[in-house]
Amino acid sequence: MHDQTTLGSPMRRRALALFVALLSVTWAVLALSGCSSGATTTTSEATPTTEATATTTPAEDQAAFPVTVTDDNGVEVTVTARPERIVSTAPANTEILFALGAGDRVVGVTSLDDYPPEVADIEKIGDFSPNTEAIIALEPDLVVGYSGNEEALQPLVDAGIPVLILNAASIDGIYTDMTIVGNAIGEPKAAEDLIATVRVELEGIANTAAETGESPKVFYALDDTLWTVGPGSFVDELITLAGATNVAANGPSPYFQYTPEELVAADPDAVILPMTVFSTIDAFAADPRFAALRAVKEGRVYLVDDITVTRPGPRVTEGLTVLAKALHPDAF
Numbered sequence: 001m002h003d004q005t006t007l008g009s010p011m012r013r014r015a016l017a018l019f020v021a022l023l024s025v026t027w028a029v030l031a032l033s034g035c036s037s038g039a040t041t042t043t044s045e046a047t048p049t050t051e052a053t054a055t056t057t058p059a060e061d062q063a064a065f066p067v068t069v070t071d072d073n074g075v076e077v078t079v080t081a082r083p084e085r086i087v088s089t090a091p092a093n094t095e096i097l098f099a100l101g102a103g104d105r106v107v108g109v110t111s112l113d114d115y116p117p118e119v120a121d122i123e124k125i126g127d128f129s130p131n132t133e134a135i136i137a138l139e140p141d142l143v144v145g146y147s148g149n150e151e152a153l154q155p156l157v158d159a160g161i162p163v164l165i166l167n168a169a170s171i172d173g174i175y176t177d178m179t180i181v182g183n184a185i186g187e188p189k190a191a192e193d194l195i196a197t198v199r200v201e202l203e204g205i206a207n208t209a210a211e212t213g214e215s216p217k218v219f220y221a222l223d224d225t226l227w228t229v230g231p232g233s234f235v236d237e238l239i240t241l242a243g244a245t246n247v248a249a250n251g252p253s254p255y256f257q258y259t260p261e262e263l264v265a266a267d268p269d270a271v272i273l274p275m276t277v278f279s280t281i282d283a284f285a286a287d288p289r290f291a292a293l294r295a296v297k298e299g300r301v302y303l304v305d306d307i308t309v310t311r312p313g314p315r316v317t318e319g320l321t322v323l324a325k326a327l328h329p330d331a332f
Contacts, residue, residue: 069183072147072167072176079162082186083142089130089153090146092313093166094119096181097144099314100190108138114307115315132156144181168312169254170234171202178314194314201317202241209243209324212331216269216300218244219258221284222310224277226258234312235319242323244270260289270327271295274306302326 066080087108088094094109098116108125125134130152135143140161145153147167157163164184168174175195182191218239220229229235230251239246247266248258258266271293273284281301284290295301304326309319325332 065186067183067186069164069180071164071180072173073150073165075165077162077164077184079142079184081141083140083162083184085138085140085142086185087125087135087138087140087143088113089125089143089149090166091115092168092177092311093144093146093181095311095313095315096178097185099194100178100182100185100187102185102187105185107140108135142184144184168234169232171237171316174198174234174312174316177312198314198317202320205317205320205324206241206243208331209241209328212243212328214243214328216244216327217247217266218270218272218327219247219263219266219268219295220272221274221277222255222306223274224283226260226263227255228258230254230256234316235310238309238316238320238323241320242327244323244327263290264293267294269294269298270300270302272323272326273301273303275303276306278303 065082066078068076068078070076084105085107086097086102086105088097088106089110091110091113094106094113095115097103097106098118103116103118106119106122109119109122110130111124111127113119113122123134123138125131125138128148130145130149132152132155135153135156143153143156143161143163145163145165147165150165153163153165162184164180166177166180168177175198178191178195178198179188182188182194220235220239222228228248228251229239229246230248230253233254236246236249236254240249247268248256271284273281278284281303285296285301290296304322308315309322311319321332
């Protein structure tokens with residue numbers, strides 16, 4: 001999920017991986033005496049799939065501790081012992097942890113977490129914003145946070161708890177986050193394997209889309225006020241991999257707001273709407289401002305599972321499949 005603080009009030013209320021990078025993208029304790037694993041942290045500023053899963057790797061593939069990693073904020077975080085009690089403050093982070101085989105070590109997640117099913121039984125530590133007190137009560141030895149969580153998580157940093165901040169802005173950024181988490185939890189080989197799996201699956205989906213020979217112009221709506229994805233967002237990359245052209249690809253930022261006039265002028269071949277905002281296609285297609293759009297007249301307005309599309313984690317392959325199926329239904 002992207003830095004959702006830039007998406008305006010409707011997007012913050014909805015998902016803020018995307019994707020959670022959403023989102024995600026989505027996010028990110030301990031009392032001074034409460035770390036059950038005995039891990040401590042030194043933190044300093046640096047210079048500034050189908051479902052893809054991994055099982056716990058053999059001991060020879062696990063990292064020796066202490067390990068130092070650099071998070072997406074450029075902060076070096078040292079984890080002195082293998083984390084056994086991990087808190088995640090974003091759904092994408094949680095999915096990465098489970099995909100790396102560390103699900104049994106996750107003791108806290110947000111109320112927004114919905115995958116894998118096991119998260120339903122894990123203690124909740126907040127929603128868009130983490131509850132510091134709830135996290136401390138869980139006595140974690142690692143917190144995997146998300147951009148926008150920094151202020152709430154600062155007391156944990158001050159207490160010497162390892163806190164990683166993730167904020168994948170691109171597909172490569174998702175891979176980087178998998179590597180960061182894999183190294184921090186002692187599963188670097190699992191992270192390598194997961195990345196390799198995701199790469200292969202993305203390539204396969206993209207090849208199938210390319211074989212259609214089609215490249216429709218697409219407008220991707222993040223909400224009902226025409227916020228969309230522009231250059232530098234991983235959803236923009238997914239649109240390209242899905243065999244399409246993002247009409248907002250030359251926009252001013254990764255996430256910005258179109259005007260109705262701009263959308264009419266762009267006249268996309270297809271419009272993709274988020275299921276979390278629109279209950280029916282008619283809610284958009286019946287708008288008289290958009291009646292003349294090619295996508296409306298030709299019946300190419302689609303509702304998609306936007307949570308999966310915008311969540312920057314191991315199920316990015318599923319997000320790409322969602323887009324590809326909508327745009328090339330005969331190929332998938």
